[in-house]
Amino acid sequence: MTAVAPVFDDSISKAPERIAGMFDAIAPRYDLLNHLLSGGIDRTWRTRAIRSLALTGRERVLDLCTGTADLAIAASAARPGAARVVGVDFAGAMLRVADEKLRRDRLRDRIALVQGDATRIPMAAASVDAVTIAFGIRNVENVAAACAEIHRVVKPGGRLAILEFAVPTMPGWRSVYGWYLKHILPRIGRAVSRHDGAYAYLPASIDAFATPDELVKILRQSGFVTIAAVPLTLGSVCLYTARRGS
């Protein structure tokens, strides 16, 4: 499948070394901030994403941009859940936090962690039944290349579930949420993570990222079918679901 050029404003630098360095720097506080800044609702979003895969207990799932592995763990813990999960991320410090969680929860035999780039997934073609990504695709420099890679590694008929932030369209909520993202979130993020840029990058990258229609178009051009974009929490997050065609 040929990669297609992004159609949205992608002016923020997403050079892999910059993004990996930023996540490495905030890794120790990442989980705490995730739950704090979302008021704990991120767990519900992950549950929705895993449920959309309709797992039977036999699947091999790839969790791309796995970070600290919360979605990989959710896929493994669901009943029925994935038989096996592989979590891929390029930030080593995020994977070290993930690995400590797997050790603590005795999940190392069910979830494997691999350091790698979403645009060059270190896995064989048609080797997984489903792919998940939570809040990772927005950070990838070449979204179309990542979608083409996902298409390569998932089996024909296999499923995809992507969670990503979106800009809400409802006028009142859009203003309130936009104000929170711009003024409150970066302050809390900076105070807790002690990282200057990461939590200012978050709202800026949400603003600059593809709209749901644009991401759906990229998925379609990458060869996915039965694509849906379901708004969650008044459109602050979008759950994209799709299947690989042939």
Ligand SMILES: C[S@@+](CC[C@H](N)C(=O)[O-])C[C@H]1O[C@@H](n2cnc3c(N)ncnc32)[C@H](O)[C@@H]1O
């Ligand atoms: C916001 S975190 C999300 C982590 C996790 N999925 C979650 O839901 O909490 C984004 C993650 O994507 C990873 N990432 C971004 N671009 C990537 C790429 N091109 N290849 C691999 N990992 C990438 C980052 O290192 C980071 O761990």
